[in-house]
Amino acid sequence: MAGLELLSDQGYRVDGRRAGELRKIQARMGVFAQADGSAYIEQGNTKALAVVYGPHEIRGSRARALPDRALVNCQYSSATFSTGERKRRRHGDRKSCEMGLQLRQTFEAAILTQLHPRSQIDIYVQVLQADGGTYAACVNAATLAVLDAGIPMRDFVCACSAGFVDGTALADLSHVEEAAGGPQLALALLPASGQIALLEMDARLHEDHLERVLEAAAQAARDVHTLLDRVVRQHVREASILLGD
Amino acid sequence: MKETPLSNCERRFLLRAIEEKKRLDGRQTYDYRNIRISFGTDYGCCIVELGKTRVLGQVSCELVSPKLNRATEGILFFNLELSQMAAPAFEPGRQSDLLVKLNRLLERCLRNSKCIDTESLCVVAGEKVWQIRVDLHLLNHDGNIIDAASIAAIVALCHFRRPDVSVQGDEVTLYTPEERDPVPLSIHHMPICVSFAFFQQGTYLLVDPNEREECVMDGLLVIAMNKHREICTIQSSGGIMLLKDQVLRCSKIAGVKVAEITELILKALENDQKVRKEGGKFGFAESIANQRITAFKMEKAPIDTSDVEEKAEEIIAEAEPPSEVVSTPVLWTPGTAQIGEGVENSWGDLEDSEKEDDEGGGDEAIILDSIKMDTGVEVSDIGSQDAPIILSDSEEEEMIILEPDKNPKKIRTQTTSAKQEKAPSKKPVKRRKKKRAAN
16 A cells, blocks of 8 residues: 555554554453353454363364373354455365464463363354454463363463564554565463463564564563453452352 | 374484484484485476475466456465375375465465565456466475475476566467577565474474474474575474574574575576576486486485594403404214304393293294204215215205214304304204204
């Protein structure tokens, strides 16, 4: 798009944020009564819903059961109305499969699967509106859903995307910034230890700038963690009030 | 076919070796295997061998109508297939996870990094553009498919020539290769993937894992870079936890490796170009050396032998001189003799406790004898000149049992040489199976 400045001279982005600022995050846990755990998150205009079933017995072939760990099964689905143009996606297409694999990899590292051998934990994520940072929103929603289901995890898994424009690292990209074609990095972090559960980057970025972008994404993920922590505590407080504690 | 699981001792061996910074094939931690690039007779066809991992890349093109939202850009399509000949575990139904992962990684590495100028592929805006299709087939799996595939893809794209097209007003003329020379694609840069395997929760790191190392690794980090040190893709997989400085260190190593590989690719392309221009022979048939059935060869593993002499000298100096060897043959009876006494049977204790009474005449698979007699020659002895020497090729050797002498010694038979007499075996060697030798 000609003439679109992703970062103005005064340091403001297209939607008026500063370089390291996140979009407004709102989240709720326990949105579905039927599922073991569920959560809904809104990051700016990106809306994602996550549902967790488990740990339960392995569905399908018993041969897939792992004798010492739980199997984590993740499925990602993007609603047809989620993008600007209505796009009907086949269920098993490559991008959804890849997202599912990445979510599985992220959560297998974070969930204490040794505590539930021979069982299965299902995580289903649905994107209702995609405005950039879909992977991050999915991971954040799934974290809250897993916590809502009471499945023990090593730590929160917080994710955020980051980009690089005009020598500055931007945190939490929106769709406009992603579509502009610059480098995009998605990072899933366990905040307490600083370990990276998943790192993914697209488009060209010079090696010298990598550290700055990584740092921006890590800082943004830590900010997301503070927010998610607050949401969880609020939810627990409400639940305990209802229980009359 | 389901994959054979790796045995625990093999896994332990590999992990211990990695802790000591040793690899099975003698490489250092940051070394790549030998890369060999060969081209086919058609433009756009190449085979890349990374050690034993082989990938075939083929580029083809077609005129199609463009995508609606990108009317002035050509279309790039990548497809990697894990052929069933690559590994027994690759079957049509079983590969999906790995296939999706590899394909998406290749797509992101090559398409999103804009290595090819898609605007130059446009013929008539909104109506006709070139669709470039890159097909990669894995022919042999020995680890690190993604690196080999990315090299094959970029080499095939650099090697490819598309037919020339000219547009005059509304008329589009497509020239055949005979009319006008085909035109190369315009490639901005060459992204190459470098894989890092992590072991023991990220403590140890190896570049270019081979198949065994991939079985024991915790996770993989793939960094795609070009020679200008621009990172095109980073992808971590396998559930390892990384730290930021590990990622930065890997990116520095990747920079060095990519520079070397890019040089190799440019040289290979140049050589092929030269051969074609000079009218020499080119193609796969030429790249396989004569008198070889396959092109696999065992690379000599470089071993450091500089200190062998010193070590050997030390050992020799400290060792005792070997004992005198008495070589007088002992004649037991005419026709048989024995040279040397043999060594005391060290199985003595074991066999006493395991002595069995079963004489079993039947199945004497006397392994001992068969070992001794596999030469198939019966030679009678040095001791007596009168006895005729019988040479027979028969596989069935007779076991001639001679009455043992006063002190039957327990002898452990040693050799299979034809000259050696069968006398030692006549001694009632204490073996379970030999019990039947008691006449």
